Amino acid sequence: MIRVAVVDDEQLVRSGLRLILGTAPDIEVVADCSGGEAVDTVVRVGADVVLLDIRMPDVDGLTVLRRLRETPRPPAVAMLTTFDAQEYLAAALREGAAGFLLKDTEPEQLVRAVRTLAEGGSVLDPGVTRAVIGGFLAAEAEATAAAAVRALTPREREVLALLGEGLANPQIAERMGLAASTVKDHVRAVLGKLGGLNRVQAAIVADRAGLVAGLPQTGGPR
Incomplete structure (x- = not known):
């Protein structure tokens, strides 16, 4: 429950x-x-x-x-x-x-x-x-976030895109065909490279970087 x-x-x-x-x-x-x-x-x-x-x-x-x-x-x-x-x-x-x-x-x-x-x-x-x-992404912050996204590996950008859909780690693991522990490591690395953001902040960055069609809606996977 x-x-x-x-x-x-x-x-x-x-x-x-x-x-x-x-x-x-x-x-x-x-x-x-x-x-x-x-x-x-x-x-x-x-x-x-x-x-x-x-x-x-x-x-x-x-x-x-x-x-x-x-x-x-x-x-x-x-x-x-x-x-x-x-x-x-x-x-x-x-x-x-x-x-x-x-x-x-x-x-x-x-x-x-x-x-x-x-x-x-x-x-x-x-x-x-x-x-x-x-409120979160002012012009200067947005430029910094964009540079951080460009520094991510292709796999990390894929993880960031799925964070942008609001997915939890088990859902990301299923979508990518990876072990949950591997996804956990990838998510930790992505959030760290983005400056220690949380998942909601990362979702906003993913959207502004054009990695997802839109921000996560209520209800997770779309």
């Missing part, structure tokens, strides 16, 4: 997400809470995936994300956002968010996104993709 925690200051949002995810036979919502309780709750229940509101009145989502990343067993965290919270997206990306989902994401997409996150993949809702790119 994929253990999920939902963190949002609105009870209605938490209840709605719990109801949606509860329809999936392989997903269990083990906790829902507001930001002030989030870190202690997530650690206590051992959540694999956290859906985290990016803006909350008691403790903002970026602070919760930062604290979760510092725990001994950090979960995969996807930020829940709305169209009017775009100024927070680049900061969340730099803090290690594994994805971004709009609060009105379709139920089937939400379930697929949680599964992708649990497998180590990344998710980007198309509705926030442009804002994430704009």
Whole structure:
């Protein structure tokens, strides 16, 4: 079972997400809470995936994300956002968010996104993709990233392209016909050569380098 925690200051949002995810036979919502309780709750229940509101009145989502990343067993965290919270997206990306989902994401997409996150993949809702790119890749950073991509080997560029689709390591291994351990080594090498980026950041770089048709959608493989 994929253990999920939902963190949002609105009870209605938490209840709605719990109801949606509860329809999936392989997903269990083990906790829902507001930001002030989030870190202690997530650690206590051992959540694999956290859906985290990016803006909350008691403790903002970026602070919760930062604290979760510092725990001994950090979960995969996807930020829940709305169209009017775009100024927070680049900061969340730099803090290690594994994805971004709009609060009105379709139920089937939400379930697929949680599964992708649990497998180590990344998710980007198309509705926030442009804002994430704009905030993360300024002109100077984009030029640096492009140079790093050119320095990758052909096999590493193939791995980067698959990261750009939001695929987790097991899915990349299946697509490339390689052992999971080999893919893990390739992914580590690619992220290192790109300056220590995380998977979502690497997906953006892959898209800007023209290695994929588009950024990863909610649901992993396309």
